[in-house]
Amino acid sequence: MACHAESFTPQEMLIVAGSRQLEDEKVVFAGTGLPMVSITLAQLTHAPGIIPVFEAGAVGSSLIRGLPLSVGDSRTTCKADYLQGLNAAFELTQRGFIDYGFIGGAEIDPYGNLNSTMIGDFPVGYRKPGVRLPGSGGAGDMACSCTQTLIIMAHEPRRFRRRLSYYTSMGYFDGSPDARKKAGLQGKGPYRVITTKALMGFDEETKYMKILATMPGETVESVQEATGFELMVDPDAYEYEPPLKEEIRLIHEAIDTQGYFVKREMKQ
Amino acid sequence: MYWTGLSPDEARESLANKDKSKKDKRMTLSKAVRSFVSDGANIGIGGFVNSRQPLALVHEIIRQGRKDLTLSFQSAGLAPELLAGAMALFPDRLHIRRLEFAYFAHEYAGISPMFRYLAENGMVAVEDWSNYNMSARFKAGAMGLPFLPVRSPLGSDIMKSNRSRTMECPFTGRTIGLIPASHPNVALIHVQEADMYGNCRIKGQTFTCPEIAMASQHTVITCEKLVEHEVVTAAPARTSIPFFAVDAVVEVPFGAFPAMCHDCYYFGQGHIAMLRQAAEEFRKGNKAGLESYYDKFILSAKDFDDYIGRIPYKELNLARQMESRSLELQKFVESC
Numbered sequence: 200m201a202c203h204a205e206s207f208t209p210q211e212m213l214i215v216a217g218s219r220q221l222e223d224e225k226v227v228f229a230g231t232g233l234p235m236v237s238i239t240l241a242q243l244t245h246a247p248g249i250i251p252v253f254e255a256g257a258v259g260s261s262l263i264r265g266l267p268l269s270v271g272d273s274r275t276t277c278k279a280d281y282l283q284g285l286n287a288a289f290e291l292t293q294r295g296f297i298d299y300g301f302i303g304g305a306e307i308d309p310y311g312n313l314n315s316t317m318i319g320d321f322p323v324g325y326r327k328p329g330v331r332l333p334g335s336g337g338a339g340d341m342a343c344s345c346t347q348t349l350i351i352m353a354h355e356p357r358r359f360r361r362r363l364s365y366y367t368s369m370g371y372f373d374g375s376p377d378a379r380k381k382a383g384l385q386g387k388g389p390y391r392v393i394t395t396k397a398l399m400g401f402d403e404e405t406k407y408m409k410i411l412a413t414m415p416g417e418t419v420e421s422v423q424e425a426t427g428f429e430l431m432v433d434p435d436a437y438e439y440e441p442p443l444k445e446e447i448r449l450i451h452e453a454i455d456t457q458g459y460f461v462k463r464e465m466k467q
Numbered sequence: 468m469y470w471t472g473l474s475p476d477e478a479r480e481s482l483a484n485k486d487k488s489k490k491d492k493r494m495t496l497s498k499a500v501r502s503f504v505s506d507g508a509n510i511g512i513g514g515f516v517n518s519r520q521p522l523a524l525v526h527e528i529i530r531q532g533r534k535d536l537t538l539s540f541q542s543a544g545l546a547p548e549l550l551a552g553a554m555a556l557f558p559d560r561l562h563i564r565r566l567e568f569a570y571f572a573h574e575y576a577g578i579s580p581m582f583r584y585l586a587e588n589g590m591v592a593v594e595d596w597s598n599y600n601m602s603a604r605f606k607a608g609a610m611g612l613p614f615l616p617v618r619s620p621l622g623s624d625i626m627k628s629n630r631s632r633t634m635e636c637p638f639t640g641r642t643i644g645l646i647p648a649s650h651p652n653v654a655l656i657h658v659q660e661a662d663m664y665g666n667c668r669i670k671g672q673t674f675t676c677p678e679i680a681m682a683s684q685h686t687v688i689t690c691e692k693l694v695e696h697e698v699v700t701a702a703p704a705r706t707s708i709p710f711f712a713v714d715a716v717v718e719v720p721f722g723a724f725p726a727m728c729h730d731c732y733y734f735g736q737g738h739i740a741m742l743r744q745a746a747e748e749f750r751k752g753n754k755a756g757l758e759s760y761y762d763k764f765i766l767s768a769k770d771f772d773d774y775i776g777r778i779p780y781k782e783l784n785l786a787r788q789m790e791s792r793s794l795e796l797q798k799f800v801e802s803c
Contacts, residue, residue: 231574254598255515256672268575271515271542273729273790276671284673285515285541286606289599293618316595321624327589331582333572336542337598339620366624382622383633383642459575 203441209395210353210462212414214240214450215442216393217301217351224248225298228288228341231270232460233351234301239266239454240446251275252297254337256284266455270337289337292344295385300345302338303352306363309408309428311350311370311389311401313342314363321365328364335367342368347390354394354425361428371406378406397422398439399430407431412439470650471537471567472509473684475613478650481684487711491663493693496770499715500527503653503685508533511605511651511683512540512547515674516574517734520546520726521655523689523719523771529553530765532560539651541601541675542570544579545726545739546655549765551581552746554590556754556761565592567629567649569601576739580746595628600646602675607648608682617644654683657723658707659731661690665713666699666706671729677707685714689722691731721775721783733789735782 204211217237221227223246229238238251239262252258255271259280267274276282291297304313315338319328342348348370352358370389372378379388388406392399398412409431413422419432455461473481494502504510504524514520525546538547547568553561563585571582585591596604597620607615620626621633621644629646636643656676660668667688669676680686686708693716699706722728725735725742745756768774775783788796 255518255674268734269516269518269727270574271518271672271674273518273671273727273733276729282672284677285598285602285675286678289602289619292599316624316628322627325628326592328587331586333578333582334568334570334595335597335620335623335625336570339597339623339625340599343619343621343623366622367620369620369622372622379622381642383618383644384621385618 202444204444204447207442207447208462209414211442211447211450213351213393213395214461215446216398216414216439217349218244218446220349220391220393221246221249221299226250226252226296228252228254228292228297228300228345229270230302230338230341232303234303235267236450236454236460237351238301240449243449243453244446252288252291254285254288256288257282266459268459289340292340295346297345298347299390300341300348302341302348302350302368304338304350304368305332306358306360307350307352307392308360308363310372310374310406311392311408312363312366312372313338313350313368313370314365316365316367318364338368342370343384343386345386347387350389350392352394354396354422356425356427359426359428371401374406396425402431409433410436412437414439415441471565472539472652473650475648475650478608478684479611489664489710492665492713492716493663494715494717496523496527496717496719499687499717500524500531503687503714504528504533505652506533507535508652509537509539511649511654511679512538512543513654513656513674513676513679514543514546514723514726515672516542516570517544517726517739519657519674519676519728520544520723521657521689522546522549522724522726523657523717523722524655524687525549526765526768526771526774529561534562536563537565537567538563539567539601539649541568541598543568544571544573547571548579548581548746551579551585552749552757553761555581555584555749556758563591565594567594567596567601569596569598573739573743576743580743580750584750594630595625597625600631601649602678604646604649605675605678605682607646608650609678612648614645614647617646619644649682651679651683652685654679654686656680656686656708657689657728659691659728660694661688661716662694662696662699663716664696664710665708665716666710667708667713668694668699668705669707673707680708680712686712687715687717688713689717689719691720691722691728693718719771722771724775724778724783724786727790731790732783732786735778735786737782738778
């Protein structure tokens with residue numbers, strides 16, 4: 200009998216949904232932050248056979264020393280099967296060993312393209328951007344070369360934009376058929392977008408973002424309102440299952456015990 | 468096409484003329500920086516984000532002052548952040564002309580305020596790449612090749628921001644990316660162990676350190692611990708960087724602090740937060756905190772040992788204890 204949490208934050212829901220999207224026994228290339236929390240949660244619940252890959256060089260680790268604060272952290276190397284460096288990790292990606300790339304982004308468009316480079320006018324404003332973001336890191340590579348990509352991010356209108364200032368990590372380009380293949384990419388592209396308000400996928404034909412489920416307490420309307428472009432809605436859209444008590448407990452007591460990535464909120 | 472460090476032909480020529488003998492390369496931090504880091508240099512920065520950042524060398528560069536630098540790295544935080552902060556505070560002492568990189572921030576600890584400050588004010592030329600691009604650029608340099616073909620990030624604006632090319636692959640007919648080799652003038656790399664000749668033993672992930680060392684004209688190594696040469700020859704397959712790629716070896720315990728160093732110490736989280744806070748204040752217009760950080764920890768310090776001497780012992784020890792291997796012990800340490 201599933202025992203659901205009585206109260207939870209949107210961020211906790213996001214992490215749980217990220218975890219539930221991960222299939223057991225798949226190879227998952229982990230981006231920094233929330234993907235690391237979701238992967239660890241999945242390892243501790245339904246998917247003990249997940250094989251995480253960290254871009255700084257660790258493969259197959261169990262995060263038994265606690266949550267890494269960086270994908271290059273020594274904690275990513277615990278119980279690793281294979282330990283090299285960045286070239287080796289990205290060569291695995293390019294060769295096709297990675298089932299899922301799990302990444303975040305500052306901005307996303309309807310075709311799952313992500314911006315993590317700059318806010319401003321590219322290319323004219325590249326030398327003096329309005330806001331300079333940290334840059335691609337490995338996300339641009341993961342989005343191109345992992346077999347599929349999972350995207351996890353907060354759902355806010357300013358993050359969901361029809362046009363991006365800069366295209367860092369490529370999804371389905373403009374949605375035109377075979378756009379990825381024509382560009383020379385091998386991975387299939389984004390599979391799911393997991394947010395604080397919804398679980399989304401992409402229309403098979405148009406590659407346009409589509410609501411598959413709304414998070415508890417949200418509606419199609421409230422999700423649409425928080426999105427800077429119009430979303431498609433799957434005819435079978437449903438309400439997503441809330442977190443289990445056990446999932447919330449694991450996040451705070453076994454994974455992010457110090458609250459580096461997951462905020463603790465006072466329960467009402 | 469232009470080359471921001473050495474061109475492939477210059478890199479080859481420089482190695483042909485280099486003394487590759489197995490000699491004692493131990494020296495002081497100050498002499499290593501004076502000898503191998505010059506104005507106008509393209510500097511390859513080892514480590515990854517805030518792991519094994521070559522901070523002892525960065526402090527010394529700031530103390531000595533350098534101009535017209537190009538910084539090349541895949542992902543880094545504290546090393547370029549300290550150089551960027553020095554440039555913002557003391558433009559006559561330190562000047563960065565150009566960044567070739569994939570990611571400049573601190574992951575869990577947030578964005579790099581000094582990078583934002585320089586970039587958003589147009590004070591530095593930036594060239595964005597992906598992590599694999601930068602790693603593969605160093606690898607091309609290490610392989611003695613002028614470029615490598617890559618599959619990512621094709622079709623992105625990253626490819627429009629840099630010197631990469633795309634072409635039709637002559638064998639498959641599909642689109643492929645080409646990225647130019649990077650041959651920095653000098654690589655700055657912090658490792659756990661090295662011998663007096665420069666043979667390095669990296670523990671944990673190698674990141675892109677071996678490739679950067681092999682691609683660069685000169686390599687300066689700082690190490691947590693100098694080891695006997697026999698330690699190296701007893702297990703030569705453990706050598707990550709061979710002696711003839713190395714020009715200087717400096718023993719600097721805690722040489723990456725407050726960055727982490729695998730098996731030696733974890734992040735100095737309190738120190739990183741303090742520095743980041745001061746940098747964020749600077750970005751918002753309040754210079755005093757960052758000025759006093761540089762004065763206290765870098766400029767008035769005689770050398771890196773002196774800086775480490777100014778870090779409270781309990782901070783250093785906490786970082787050392789946190790790097791221990793078991794979660795149980797870590798929980799115990801955190802609860803104290």
